[in-house]
Amino acid sequence: MAVTSSLNSVFTPTKPTHFSGKLSFPSPFTTANFTRRQNRRAHRVVVFATVFTDPKPTVFVAEKLGKAGLELLKTFANVDCAYNLSPEELCTKISLCDALIVRSGTKVTREVFESSGGRLKVVGRAGVGIDNVDMSAATEHGCLVVNAPTANTIAAAEHGIALLTAMARNIAQADASVKAGKWQRSKYVGVSLVGKTLAVMGFGKVGSEVARRAKGLGMHVIAHDPYAPADRARAIGVDLLTFEEAISIADFISLHMPLTPATSRIFNDQAFSQMKKGVRIVNVARGGVIDEEALVRALDSGIVAQAALDVFTEELPPKDSRLVLHENVTVTPHLGASTAEAQEGVAIEVAEAVVGALKGELAATAVNAPMVPAEVLTELAPFLTLSEKLGRLAVQLVGGGNGVQSVKVTYASARDPDDLDTRMLRAMITKGLTGPISSVFINLVNADFTAKQRGLRITEEHILLDGSPENPLELIQVQIANVESKFATAISDSGEIKVEGRVKDGKPHLTKVGSFGVDVSMEGSLILCRQVDQPGMIGSVGNILGEENVNVSFMSVGRITPRKQAVMTIGVDEEPSKEALKMIGEIPEVEEFVFLKL
Numbered sequence: 310m311a312v313t314s315s316l317n318s319v320f321t322p323t324k325p326t327h328f329s330g331k332l333s334f335p336s337p338f339t340t341a342n343f344t345r346r347q348n349r350r351a352h353r354v355v356v357f358a359t360v361f362t363d364p365k366p367t368v369f370v371a372e373k374l375g376k377a378g379l380e381l382l383k384t385f386a387n388v389d390c391a392y393n394l395s396p397e398e399l400c401t402k403i404s405l406c407d408a409l410i411v412r413s414g415t416k417v418t419r420e421v422f423e424s425s426g427g428r429l430k431v432v433g434r435a436g437v438g439i440d441n442v443d444m445s446a447a448t449e450h451g452c453l454v455v456n457a458p459t460a461n462t463i464a465a466a467e468h469g470i471a472l473l474t475a476m477a478r479n480i481a482q483a484d485a486s487v488k489a490g491k492w493q494r495s496k497y498v499g500v501s502l503v504g505k506t507l508a509v510m511g512f513g514k515v516g517s518e519v520a521r522r523a524k525g526l527g528m529h530v531i532a533h534d535p536y537a538p539a540d541r542a543r544a545i546g547v548d549l550l551t552f553e554e555a556i557s558i559a560d561f562i563s564l565h566m567p568l569t570p571a572t573s574r575i576f577n578d579q580a581f582s583q584m585k586k587g588v589r590i591v592n593v594a595r596g597g598v599i600d601e602e603a604l605v606r607a608l609d610s611g612i613v614a615q616a617a618l619d620v621f622t623e624e625l626p627p628k629d630s631r632l633v634l635h636e637n638v639t640v641t642p643h644l645g646a647s648t649a650e651a652q653e654g655v656a657i658e659v660a661e662a663v664v665g666a667l668k669g670e671l672a673a674t675a676v677n678a679p680m681v682p683a684e685v686l687t688e689l690a691p692f693l694t695l696s697e698k699l700g701r702l703a704v705q706l707v708g709g710g711n712g713v714q715s716v717k718v719t720y721a722s723a724r725d726p727d728d729l730d731t732r733m734l735r736a737m738i739t740k741g742l743t744g745p746i747s748s749v750f751i752n753l754v755n756a757d758f759t760a761k762q763r764g765l766r767i768t769e770e771h772i773l774l775d776g777s778p779e780n781p782l783e784l785i786q787v788q789i790a791n792v793e794s795k796f797a798t799a800i801s802d803s804g805e806i807k808v809e810g811r812v813k814d815g816k817p818h819l820t821k822v823g824s825f826g827v828d829v830s831m832e833g834s835l836i837l838c839r840q841v842d843q844p845g846m847i848g849s850v851g852n853i854l855g856e857e858n859v860n861v862s863f864m865s866v867g868r869i870t871p872r873k874q875a876v877m878t879i880g881v882d883e884e885p886s887k888e889a890l891k892m893i894g895e896i897p898e899v900e901e902f903v904f905l906k907l
């Protein structure tokens with residue numbers, strides 16, 4: 310049995326806990342689940358769905374994007390391109406857009422998400438680095454962020470190698486000198502690469518391609534990356550070392566890590582002081598990983614002999630930047646991804662991800678949502694519907710003013726709990742629990758965040774059943790503790806509101822309310838009714854609904870003791886009037902009843 314949980318404080322329904330109005334969910338996102346084991350597989354997808362019929366969604370492209378990507382977008386969406394907008398202009402524009410596509414030159418700030426008024430569903434980053442997107446704000450607003458992580462890898466690696474060789478042979482400086490009418494052969498004597506040690510800092514996609522190419526140039530390559538698998542490094546003959554080891558023995562250092570709070574200014578005075586005198590540095594990652602003033606000091610003191618930089622803390626850098634103007638520094642204006650081939654590739658990669666996300670298909674490159682193997686999604690889809698409906702039903706049973714704080718979800722399955730990552734099931738239960746009583750739209754991206762913000766603590770329990778693990782789940786149970794119920798029968802023997810469901814023939818079924826077994830398909834609306842178990846009850850209620858022209862879609866009766874008490878579950882296609890519900894309540898044998906929307 311494994312239990313995981315999240316969060317605290319108080320979640321108080323903002324509406325009365327009876328539901329006469331139409332339940333609406335501002336965005337028809339769908340979600341899916343995946344297993345931890347399967348999540349390790351190479352191909353992953355995240356489910357994110359918004360169904361657009363008419364009008365078409367609008368995709369706003371804020372930076373130049375390759376033609377093939379634009380064409381692809383136009384097959385599905387209205388595409389609006391406008392470049393070099395001010396932050397204010399972007400905020401104004403965004404309220405009219407369902408998706409936004411940017412490169413590294415646009416800051417997608419919290420204000421952008423706030424200004425979107427909930428319409429923005431996807432941000433597509435046409436490239437790798439997502440440090441220009443406020444990820445917390447995106448997640449809080451339920452906005453999916455996708456990137457294009459593979460198409461510019463080779464371009465960036467080639468640019469790294471270009472800078473490395475150009476720096477070693479003073480190409481840029483010598484070129485400028487010749488063009489200025491000089492012929493300074495002794496001034497521009499370079500250094501050789503063969504036999505030198507190159508430290509690749511960040512052994513991901515670009516770093517490993519740089520390493521491969523540097524080995525081809527006869528360099529001895531080492532690397533530092535706390536998260537890279539050692540076997541991948543070994544496979545190309547690279548030793549993974551600690552940060553200090555790597556920087557202290559390298560003749561050349563090439564930076565390939567993302568800019569994160571942990572890597573911000575990681576190359577600072579202290580780091581430079583540990584390097585070999587005369588080290589040469591290449592940066593095609595992000596300017597912010599270097600303390601640029603410390604680098605100028607290291608260049609001035611000769612610790613760093615040369616630097617070749619494609620990226621800067623501020624882009625473009627100030628005109629009087631001492632770093633850019635330093636004679637031992639070679640610079641390019643963030644050109645790592647700028648090859649014709651990479652830009653076409655990136656444009657297609659990001660356009661596919663954005664269109665897929667808007668269509669409700671699977672996005673393999675989601676950055677702020679769990680990724681799901683497609684086959685797992687298919688298998689779990691009915692359980693996701695069941696989860697949402699159980700959450701929605703359970704919260705509608707809450708009465709009194711205590712507010713929902715503590716929810717326990719139990720998953721019973723013959724599968725090993727390690728093979729059932731429940732994040733998506735939990736997200737759907739959260740959506741069900743919070744959707745009817747809040748205007749916030751919940752999806753997989755922001756479900757946990759919303760639960761946390763509302764002080765909703767969800768604990769999960771797995772019960773391992775005997776039997777065949779073919780079926781991912783036997784049943785799901787949702788219990789809300791420390792609340793009263795407007796339908797006392799829903800309170801289980803242990804004192805919580807309890808509802809339980811199963812998937813039958815691919816459809817969600819309610820199978821238990823409190824301690825009563827029931828069996829009804831979870832669709833439309835439900836009347837739950839506890840009455841004295843005696844003949845004629847079904848007819849009495851059915852007549853009232855019939856008079857009202859309310860169609861009964863199904864009916865089930867669960868009893869504990871014959872002729873004593875029974876729970877009748879009636880599915881209805883239409884919502885009965887208040888008068889009809891009052892008449893049901895007035896049937897003498899009806900002890901209590903509740904009307905619920907699924």
Ligand SMILES: NC(=O)c1ccc[n+]([C@@H]2O[C@H](COP(=O)([O-])OP(=O)(O)OC[C@H]3O[C@@H](n4cnc5c(N)ncnc54)[C@H](O)[C@@H]3O)[C@@H](O)[C@H]2O)c1
Nearest residue numbers: 438465511512513514515534536565566567593594645646
């Ligand atoms: N200049 C350009 O135009 C250009 C083009 C492409 C990529 N980039 C940048 O290059 C970087 C790498 O891109 P990628 O596609 O290889 O990404 P990636 O995610 O494949 O690789 C990044 C690697 O950095 C590692 N890492 C994370 N924290 C680290 C740390 N503290 N120390 C060492 N390693 C750490 C990760 O484990 C990962 O292996 C990103 O910052 C990206 O934005 C720049």
Ligand SMILES: O=C(O)[C@H](O)COP(=O)(O)O
Nearest residue numbers: 412413435436437438646
């Ligand atoms: O992170 C990236 O993909 C690169 O820095 C490329 O950025 P760009 O799309 O602005 O060229």
